[in-house]
Amino acid sequence: MTSSSPVSPITEDDIAHFLANTPGFFERHAELLASVTIASPHGQRAVSLHERQAEMLREKIKGLEHRVMEMVRHGTENAAITQKIHQWTREVAAVRDAARLPRAVENGLRTLFDVPQVALRVWNVAPEHAGLVATQPVSEDLRLFASSLTMPFCGPNLGFEATAWLPEAGEVQSLALLPLREGAIDSADQPAFGLIVLGSHDPHRFEATMGTEFLSRMAELASSALSRMR
Template sequence: MSSSSASPLPLSPITEDDIAQYLANTPGFFERHAELLASVTIASPHGQRAVSLQERQAEMLREKIKGLEQRIVDMVRHGAENGGIAARLHQWSCELAAVRAPQELPEAVAQGIRNRFDVPQVALRVWDVAPEHAEAPCAQGASADVRAFASSLTMPFCGPNLGFEAAAWLAEREQMRSMALLPLRTGALDRADVPAFGLLVLASHDPQRFEATMGTEFLERIAELASCALSRLQ
């Protein structure tokens, strides 16, 4: 009678992930084997020489600190820039509030944006205005398509000059490489249920000034302030 024995299961090879997991779960390993830290060497990213593990960790830490310092510098710079824009928004809103005659508001809006925010070209149109303002230049030339387009916007449109009808309102439209189209409506800018009563166009020779991925928070504030002021024409 013959007997048979079960064959032992083959052992799986130890992988780098197994080693990494073991070291992560065994924090006292290098305390018990401190000599390994001094003996392990790896290639330096700054040349062909080999460095100790401690030196490589120090290099990584210095690189991380340098990256954090750069982020802090960027945050401070952006904070200063945003603070400057907020101050100019405040000054511009004070200027608009000081305008007594409603018919002077369109030029005050456009001139303030050009001067305060260094925008080369600004144009605007409003519609459904009160009868006494129906002959004003800003109340002319807005087609049904432009009105429907403005009402469809719930945030500023930023991008290249794609031949929008509203670009014809600009004095130097052929030289403009980027544009921001801001709807004018009563209340919040994102109220899709409220039709727009105007459209504000900002344009620049710089193709990156109003590019599609830019943040639009300050442009939204500009649109809301302009909307509030120009609503006096209705």
């Protein structure tokens, strides 16, 4: 006498697999769609499968609407920033006296982009620019640090040497450090010839997780302008 092997019980996965692979099932048993009820996520009442599908569709549409609104908002903000960068670039490019470039770069960043505190230093400049505030000596460690940056640094004020350049350094809670170098900001083989410091009393103004695409472009534009001082 041979014993028959036990039959495995049908699982929910088996049923789901069957329905997914048998599209004609509900065509042959259309009455089930009207009779099946499930719990509504918006209360204790039971709703039909059709109603639940409609609710899910409405929720999906609402989620897509929020995403579209967010995309429009970001697009508007990016367009405004792009316009400010264009204006700032135009103003800096109009400066004929190279000695006035550091002030023009700083003022544009401060006024157009609402950055409370801005300062910069450039080194290895032509002798005629040696007496400017922006060309005051900096340590070799800071030069090496600036050269190590291949993208803007954004984060809390950790007591960087460059923070001391800011007029009210003690109030700075977050900052951005933009290296100045010939060519692209990520050209690691090119040593930095300067550094821009953006400081804010708001600890969330410059965060490590923020995007730095615009800051990178601004650093490259400032580098192109300030390279005239070398």
